[in-house]
Amino acid sequence: MRRKSYFGAGVCIFLLFQLTSCAPKIPPEALQLSPESLKNRQLQTRRFDTDEQTMLSASAAVLQDLGFTIDESETDLGVIACSKTRGAINAGQIAGAVIFAVLTGSVTPVDKDQLIRASLITYPITVDKEDKSKCRTAVRVTFQRIVRNTSNQVTRRECINDPEVYREFFEKLSQSVFLEAHEI
Amino acid sequence: MKAKQNFASISILCFFMLLSCAPSNRQVLATNESQVKLRAIQTRAYDTTDKQMMLRAIIATLQDLDFIINGADHVLGTVSGTKLDRYALRMTVSVRPRGETQLLVRANAQYQIYAVEEPEPYQQFFEALSKSIFLKAHQVE
Numbered sequence: 001m002r003r004k005s006y007f008g009a010g011v012c013i014f015l016l017f018q019l020t021s022c023a024p025k026i027p028p029e030a031l032q033l034s035p036e037s038l039k040n041r042q043l044q045t046r047r048f049d050t051d052e053q054t055m056l057s058a059s060a061a062v063l064q065d066l067g068f069t070i071d072e073s074e075t076d077l078g079v080i081a082c083s084k085t086r087g088a089i090n091a092g093q094i095a096g097a098v099i100f101a102v103l104t105g106s107v108t109p110v111d112k113d114q115l116i117r118a119s120l121i122t123y124p125i126t127v128d129k130e131d132k133s134k135c136r137t138a139v140r141v142t143f144q145r146i147v148r149n150t151s152n153q154v155t156r157r158e159c160i161n162d163p164e165v166y167r168e169f170f171e172k173l174s175q176s177v178f179l180e181a182h183e184i
Numbered sequence: 185m186k187a188k189q190n191f192a193s194i195s196i197l198c199f200f201m202l203l204s205c206a207p208s209n210r211q212v213l214a215t216n217e218s219q220v221k222l223r224a225i226q227t228r229a230y231d232t233t234d235k236q237m238m239l240r241a242i243i244a245t246l247q248d249l250d251f252i253i254n255g256a257d258h259v260l261g262t263v264s265g266t267k268l269d270r271y272a273l274r275m276t277v278s279v280r281p282r283g284e285t286q287l288l289v290r291a292n293a294q295y296q297i298y299a300v301e302e303p304e305p306y307q308q309f310f311e312a313l314s315k316s317i318f319l320k321a322h323q324v325e
Contacts, residue, residue, distance in 0.1 A: 006187065009194045026295040030273055031308040033315075037248045044247075076258035077239055117266070119253035121243055140244075142252045144268045157268040159250050 043163055044140050046170045051135040052078055052124045054180055059120050059139065062169075062176040068118060078122035088114040088147045109149040111156075116145045141169060217301045225303045227290045228310045228321035229282055235261060238287050241317045242277045249312060251275065271296055275309075288324065289313070 048055055053075070060070060060080055068082035088111040097108045120141045128134035143165060147156040215222060232238060235258075242263050243253055251265035251273075261279040266272060275293040282288040291309055293300040300306075310321045 006190070009191050024296065024298065026273065026300050026302070026305050027271070028304070030267070030295070031249060031305045031312070033248060033312050040250065041248060072255035074256045074258060077243065077256045079243065079253055079256040081252070081254050117252055121247065121253060123240065123244070140247055142247060144252050144266070146268065157270055157272055159268055
């Protein structure tokens with residue numbers, strides 16, 4: 001009898017120590033180059049025939065066109081970090097929640113808003129100080145979003161890798177470079 | 185009966201042990217590893233003095249690892265980024281000169297709400313960085 005309760009106490013102490021030291025570990029692949037990294041780089045990068053300075057101001061303009069606010073920038077390194085908060089209401093999800101509420105009488109939280117963050121990096125490939133048109137600059141943009149629901153919980157944290165988003169963004173950027181070049 | 189008393193006293197002891205933990209504001213200065221060991225894990229030296237190139241390479245490496253860049257400073261030599269993949273991983277990488285011929289690169293990361301203090305993730309990061317600049321990373325003592 002006595003032995004049994006010692007055992008119980010031992011287990012309790014062990015569990016308690018486990019709890020106090022339970023910092024979750026970083027996933028082993030988090031900082032490893034993935035096989036998709038090259039594909040993502042191609043998706044997120046375009047080359048433009050102009051200098052880095054022009055590219056940066058055209059990019060800042062297009063980000064403003066899209067409603068982003070610039071949080072941070074460093075022209076020496078070709079960095080623009082920006083963000084915006086928008087709605088994340090999904091009609092399908094609301095319909096699902098309504099049906100669930102009717103059937104069970106309990107309310108399920110649905111996605112409410114999202115914080116969209118982007119970083120845009122320029123990289124000079126060819127630099128020609130005299131002739132701008134001989135310069136080549138690479139631009140890489142990456143989008144991420146954090147979605148919160150009506151109970152203010154984070155429901156999604158993800159990198160946006162939809163090719164359509166990037167295609168459309170670079171289309172807008174090309175137009176902006178054109179406008180910039182012609183000072184419109 | 186005695187076993188029950190023992191159990192009760194152990195429970196009380198456990199409770200007090202929990203209470204005697206440091207207050208949460210001590211987290212400001214808290215680390216699990218020693219300062220020297222952490223620096224060794226998080227720092228590498230590279231045989232170059234081109235700070236601009238190194239900072240741009242760090243930015244490109246972070247982007248290849250699916251980070252977005254939150255900020256960078258050429259003068260201070262720092263780059264910060266965030267990776268979101270169901271979890272949140274934040275990282276700051278800094279560059280400073282070491283002697284006449286080398287640059288010291290230091291990285292520190294935060295996974296969710298915990299500091300990353302294991303050597304493997306940093307090893308992987310420096311491997312990826314070495315690949316992008318074609319330079320070998322030297323361990324710093």
